[in-house]
Amino acid sequence: MDRKNIKGFLEFVYDFYKSMKAHEITLVYEGEITHQITKAFTSLTESNMAKEEESNSVQKKVFHVMVECLQNISKHADSFGSDDFLFAGRGIFMVSKGDSEYHVTTGNVIENTKIDELSKILNHINSLDKEGLKQLYKTQMREGRLSEKGGAGLGFIDIARKTGRKLEYHFLPIDEETHFFVLTSTISRSE
Amino acid sequence: METIKIMGTDDTPTVILDAQNEIFEISGRSLPEDVTAFYDPILQWLDEYSASPKPKTIFTFKLVYFNTASSKLLLDILMKLEQLKEAGHDVLVRWYYPEDDEDMQEAGEEYADIVDVPFEQIGYTLS
Numbered sequence: 001m002d003r004k005n006i007k008g009f010l011e012f013v014y015d016f017y018k019s020m021k022a023h024e025i026t027l028v029y030e031g032e033i034t035h036q037i038t039k040a041f042t043s044l045t046e047s048n049m050a051k052e053e054e055s056n057s058v059q060k061k062v063f064h065v066m067v068e069c070l071q072n073i074s075k076h077a078d079s080f081g082s083d084d085f086l087f088a089g090r091g092i093f094m095v096s097k098g099d100s101e102y103h104v105t106t107g108n109v110i111e112n113t114k115i116d117e118l119s120k121i122l123n124h125i126n127s128l129d130k131e132g133l134k135q136l137y138k139t140q141m142r143e144g145r146l147s148e149k150g151g152a153g154l155g156f157i158d159i160a161r162k163t164g165r166k167l168e169y170h171f172l173p174i175d176e177e178t179h180f181f182v183l184t185s186t187i188s189r190s191e
Numbered sequence: 192m193e194t195i196k197i198m199g200t201d202d203t204p205t206v207i208l209d210a211q212n213e214i215f216e217i218s219g220r221s222l223p224e225d226v227t228a229f230y231d232p233i234l235q236w237l238d239e240y241s242a243s244p245k246p247k248t249i250f251t252f253k254l255v256y257f258n259t260a261s262s263k264l265l266l267d268i269l270m271k272l273e274q275l276k277e278a279g280h281d282v283l284v285r286w287y288y289p290e291d292d293e294d295m296q297e298a299g300e301e302y303a304d305i306v307d308v309p310f311e312q313i314g315y316t317l318s
């Protein structure tokens with residue numbers, strides 16, 4: 001890097017650092033989500049929460065939500081086309097911690113053709129109350145089949161149940177074939 | 192019949208299936224990388240056991256965490272126990288949950304609703 005590039009890069013690093021601080025991000029990752037990554041991130045977050053004496057129930061909720069979010073990416077993030085390995089099982093994963101809540105955010109590329117189905121599932125989950133979610137979970141557990149990649153179609157329902165909130169999601173257009181799917185889960189720190 | 196004894200890790204539960212000593216237990220954490228590969232031998236063992244079971248089968252679940260993929264496989268185990276009961280055998284599920292863990296308690300209640308097997312819910316304190 002020449003002098004000008006170094007300066008630009010340093011500024012980028014510092015800006016990145018500042019915006020992480022501003023958004024209270026405690027963990028951010030972009031790349032392939034493997035089982036090892038899932039284990040590393042959950043145990044890191046677990047030990048941080050234990051250090052900060054977060055209540056057991058909050059710790060468990062954050063743990064649950066992290067695992068399901070990470071597995072969603074590893075199992076569903078698209079490898080659109082046939083062998084575009086750049087996006088398969090990859091995405092961005094972030095954990096942020098504010099005064100009153102934790103946020104777990106995932107972002108991954110999704111093919112346009114899958115958006116309708118995914119929206120339908122998410123909207124259906126969001127239309128249900130606590131009891132409805134419980135029934136849906138039971139039905140899905142009984143009637144759903146494990147996908148080839150080991151997905152049980154239960155992750156989103158579980159996130160909605162554990163957080164006690166509506167699933168907050170957005171689709172951001174990327175190009176003619178794909179969108180960027182962002183899901184943010186919020187876990188309250190008070191009980 | 193062979194005994195299954197799997198020591199738990201940070202992502203897989205401890206499993207003891209010992210027909211001779213009548214110990215049937217799954218405990219710990221369950222988020223295996225490949226749920227099917229982990230639970231298949233357990234389900235197969237139960238099929239084999241069901242062919243000539245003990246007069247009473249008391250199956251203990253003492254889990255502190257399981258992911259959604261595991262929840263489906265746990266149901267598969269419970270359905271095997273339901274079949275065993277339907278075949279006229281005595282079956283009891285003991286579902287242990289940490290006293291302060293409502294979600295784990297509720298998970299037990301939900302399973303008890305789904306399968307037709309007697310359930311005993313037992314809260315315990317972690318010490």
